[in-house]
Amino acid sequence: MFRYTPAGFPDPKACGAFYDARVGLLSGDDMMVLEYSGVEAQQRLFARAITLLPPQGDILDLGCGLGHLISCLDEKRLPYANYHGIDVSSRMIDEAAKRYSGRSEVSFERRDVLEEPLAPARYDTGYILSVLGYPLGDDPMRSMMGIIENSFSACRTGIVFSHLVSGRKAGLKFTTVPEELATRCKSELGAKVELDDDGADFTYLIVLRH
Ligand SMILES: C[S@@+](CC[C@H](N)C(=O)[O-])C[C@H]1O[C@@H](n2cnc3c(N)ncnc32)[C@H](O)[C@@H]1O
DSSP: OTTSOOSOBSSHHHHHHHHHHHHHHTTTOHHHHHTOSOHHHHHHHHHHHHHHSOOOSEEEEETOTTOHHHHHHHHTTOOOSEEEEEESOHHHHHHHHHHTTTOTTEEEEEOOTTTSOOOTTOEEEEEEOSOSOSOBSSOHHHHHHHHHHHHHHHEEEEEEEEEEBTTSSTTOSSOBOHHHHHHHHHHHHOOEEEEEOOSSSSEEEEEEEO
């Protein structure tokens, strides 16, 4: 059933319901639940992101899924004060909370930041990894920019997010031209922008710093 994925979602709630169903049906295979081709792809993306923007102070992990970024930071012995994972899927949040229970520096929350935006400057460094790959609503660019803008304003140092390169792989649902999105973030958000695109991988990263 989940070899088929939708063309997009009308709103974040529908996206949450899709991932809720994946947690139930594919439990036992985290990478299938999260739609990664394998654990290497996820770890490669995490490594790129934390090299570009090392964790610092209070961390925001927007679209945290099962909270795997925590294990990655643990393995690499990268220190931080607190980790807060947010996701629109309540089952992802429940499952992540179970896995990392008993850790006082770790918290999780089900939230749609488009409906209920985050407070400014609440965190230090933010991560949005493999979250923005489905078009949301009638104006997907606007929805995506809303999520990026709110996360950026919520993080004192900055954020790093991943997105999918147009024209590099067939079948992707929502892609962008890296340089165009970088320019848009610079002009609309007034951010200092760093682009990480190796010209081969279909995923690229953008760091936004204040
Ligand atoms: C492919 S998984 C990636 C999870 C995690 N970031 C990782 O890399 O392991 C995408 C996650 O983003 C969440 N998500 C998608 N759109 C979201 C949004 N607008 N706000 C919060 N979470 C969102 C989904 O529910 C899902 O758990």
